[in-house]
Amino acid sequence: xxxxxxxxxxxxxTRGQQVTLRCSPKSGHDTVSWYQxxxxxxxxxxxxxxxxxxxxxxxxxxxxxxxxFPNYSSELNVNALLLGDSALYLCASSLGGPGPGYEQYFGPxxxxxxx
Amino acid sequence: xxxxxxxxAVILREGExxxxxxxxxxxxxxxxxxxxxxxxAPVFLMILLKGGxxxxxxxxxxxxxxxxxxxxxxxxxxxxxYSGTYFCGTVDxxxxxxxxxxxxxxxxxxxx
Numbered sequence: 499x500x501x502x503x504x505x506x507x508x509x510x511x512t513r514g515q516q517v518t519l520r521c522s523p524k525s526g527h528d529t530v531s532w533y534q535x536x537x538x539x540x541x542x543x544x545x546x547x548x549x550x551x552x553x554x555x556x557x558x559x560x561x562x563x564x565x566x567f568p569n570y571s572s573e574l575n576v577n578a579l580l581l582g583d584s585a586l587y588l589c590a591s592s593l594g595g596p597g598p599g600y601e602q603y604f605g606p607x608x609x610x611x612x613x
Numbered sequence: 614x615x616x617x618x619x620x621x622a623v624i625l626r627e628g629e630x631x632x633x634x635x636x637x638x639x640x641x642x643x644x645x646x647x648x649x650x651x652x653x654a655p656v657f658l659m660i661l662l663k664g665g666x667x668x669x670x671x672x673x674x675x676x677x678x679x680x681x682x683x684x685x686x687x688x689x690x691x692x693x694x695y696s697g698t699y700f701c702g703t704v705d706x707x708x709x710x711x712x713x714x715x716x717x718x719x720x721x722x723x724x725x
Contacts, residue, residue, distance in 0.1 A: 502654075531713075540615075540700045540715030541655065554712050588654065598642035598704040599662050602713065604654040 500525045502591050502605035510611045511579050519574040519608045523591030530572040531602060532564060533588040541588055547572050548595040576610075584612045614638050616703045618716035625691045625723045633686040633719045635701030644677050644684040645702040645713060648695075655700060658686070688721070696723045 503522045511517050523530050529548045533541035543556035547566035566572045570591075576583055586609050590602040616637045623631050635644060643662045647655035659669035661677035661684055669675075677684045688695055698720045702713035 540718050543712050599660060601657050601660060603657055606654045
């Protein structure tokens with residue numbers, strides 16, 4: 499049973515550049531959520547995709563955008579990178595769309611460093 | 614509103630017990646517990662839902678007091694493998710459905 503996979507594992511970008519992170523959900527899952535985790539902090543919700551649409555969004559600027567494909571995989575795009583965007587970006591998958599009772603399974607994350 | 618976890622850190626000897634608390638200022642639909650080891654992804658432990666339903670995958674118990682908007686995670690007869698940072702995530706009535714808000718975490722260290 500394939501778990502959540504993310505690519506790349508690590509990424510170094512320069513301030514002002516753009517980055518795309520990728521996520522494949524756990525087999526059988528149709529919902530993908532993205533989180534940003536700063537060092538020593540809990541994950542912070544960015545947005546959630548279900549049925550190829552953004553269903554919910556956290557308190558992140560429009561520089562953060564995403565996409566979900568028909569095979570349920572997802573991308574997170576960040577434009578005009580800032581030093582403060584350096585963090586671990588986690589993807590989590592679940593089944594059945596938005597809802598308070600759905601188990602979310604996390605991928606290993608992408609460590610983004612902005613210099 | 615971010616839930617508050619306590620304690621921030623705890624050190625145990627193998628076989629000892631611990632309780633980790635999670636408290637919110639908002640009425641909650643559900644509380645989710647995760648454990649994260651250094652450099653790894655958070656691992657799902659348990660969901661506690663309004664109304665008493667629980668879903669979990671490990672031999673870890675937890676409680677959810679809806680009136681007090683609090684949840685506690687009970688780690689009994691701790692093992693070395695229990696070491697890591699424990700996060701609670703909450704879904705409240707004020708936020709969007711399924712939008713998990715995580716606490717800052719409780720770092721648990723189990724020593725031999």
